[in-house]
Amino acid sequence: xxxxxxxxxxxxxxxxxxxxxxxxxxxxxxxxxxxxxxxxxxxxxxxxxxxxxxxxxxxxxxxxxxxxxxxxxxxxxxxxxxxxxxxxxxxxxxxxxxxxxxxxxxxxxxxxxxxxxxxxxxxxxxxxxxxxxxxxxxxxxxxxxxxxxxxxxxxxxxxxxxxxxxxxxxxxxxxxxxxxxxxxxxxxxxxxxxxxxxxxxxxxxxxxxxxxxxxxxx
Numbered sequence: 001x002x003x004x005x006x007x008x009x010x011x012x013x014x015x016x017x018x019x020x021x022x023x024x025x026x027x028x029x030x031x032x033x034x035x036x037x038x039x040x041x042x043x044x045x046x047x048x049x050x051x052x053x054x055x056x057x058x059x060x061x062x063x064x065x066x067x068x069x070x071x072x073x074x075x076x077x078x079x080x081x082x083x084x085x086x087x088x089x090x091x092x093x094x095x096x097x098x099x100x101x102x103x104x105x106x107x108x109x110x111x112x113x114x115x116x117x118x119x120x121x122x123x124x125x126x127x128x129x130x131x132x133x134x135x136x137x138x139x140x141x142x143x144x145x146x147x148x149x150x151x152x153x154x155x156x157x158x159x160x161x162x163x164x165x166x167x168x169x170x171x172x173x174x175x176x177x178x179x180x181x182x183x184x185x186x187x188x189x190x191x192x193x194x195x196x197x198x199x200x201x202x203x204x205x206x207x208x209x210x211x212x213x214x215x216x217x218x
Contacts, residue, residue, distance in 0.1 A: 001118050005145075006216050008032040008039035010048070011193045013182040013210040014151075018050035025049065028212050037214045040114065045180040045193070046074070046126050046151035062090070067102060074101035076125055076149060078112050086112050091125040092134060098186070099127070109134075111141055119144055122173075126150040129163050129177070132170065139171035145217075147176045153187030160194040160205065169200030174217055181208055 010028040015021055025044060032039050046060070053061045053072055062075035074091035089110035094101045110123040122138030122145070129135070129148050138146055146167065152159050160177050168175035174197055181191040191208035195215055204215055 003117055003119065004216055004218050005041060005114065005117055005119055006037050006039045006214060007176065007195070008042045008212060008214040009176065009178055009193045009195070009206065010042060010044050011178060011191055011206050011211050011213075012045065012048055012180050014045075014047060014180040014184060014189060015182075016051040016185075018052040018054070021048060021050035032212050032214055035214060037216060039214050040117075041121070041147075043147050043176055043178050044149060045178045046076075046149040047184075048149065048180060061101070071102050072100075073104060074099070074125060076110070076123055078110065078123065087123075089123045089125065091128060093127045093131055095127040109137055109141060111138060111143055122146045124148050126152070129167060132167070135167045135171055135173075135175075139173055143171075143173060145174040145176065146171070148178070150177055150179045151184065152179050152190055153184075154190045155187070157190035157192060157208075160192045164194050164196045165200045165202070168196040168198055172198045174198060181210055 012024050049060045051061055053063050055063050062073045076089045078086040080086050087110050090104035092104050113120050120142040122143030124134050164175045164177040176195050178193040179191055180189050193206040195203040197203050
């Protein structure tokens, strides 16, 4: 079985508009799919689909009937090649007091399989990365790769050089940490998305500009 996986990072300039965010993401996907390396997995960033509150999972700010009015989850969708939604992950550990989203409060860990390659991938979001137990649980459930969409400001631009490498090394798994650029209501994001191998070595790190990057991982 071919165990090589072609992965693309989409590191966008962030905007609160859902429609504009989707347009930018669509353009980025079309760009990477037209390249000579066709990605089999595309990873976006935290709030990469904007900040408008909606009930549809995957808008990143997801309202739900069990939440009080105005409250929301920080939600990541996983879609298959046919456009069907495979799973939905709600962030377990929002950064408090700075992040207004509601913790998921459930025992769901998001893992999905790329069956053609026999590869299992786990999902976490931003501040989840600071809790080693979350990544370890994903690894114990079979994840050989962990993806972590994030939204970190310039003040924390050292984080991708520390946490992703530690999580990769201690779990012997690939770790992909992604981050947008540009301004949010409270900060300026640093970009610097990174791919780390199971030895904790950096495969590639983006700069602090809007960009896409595609890599073949073995």
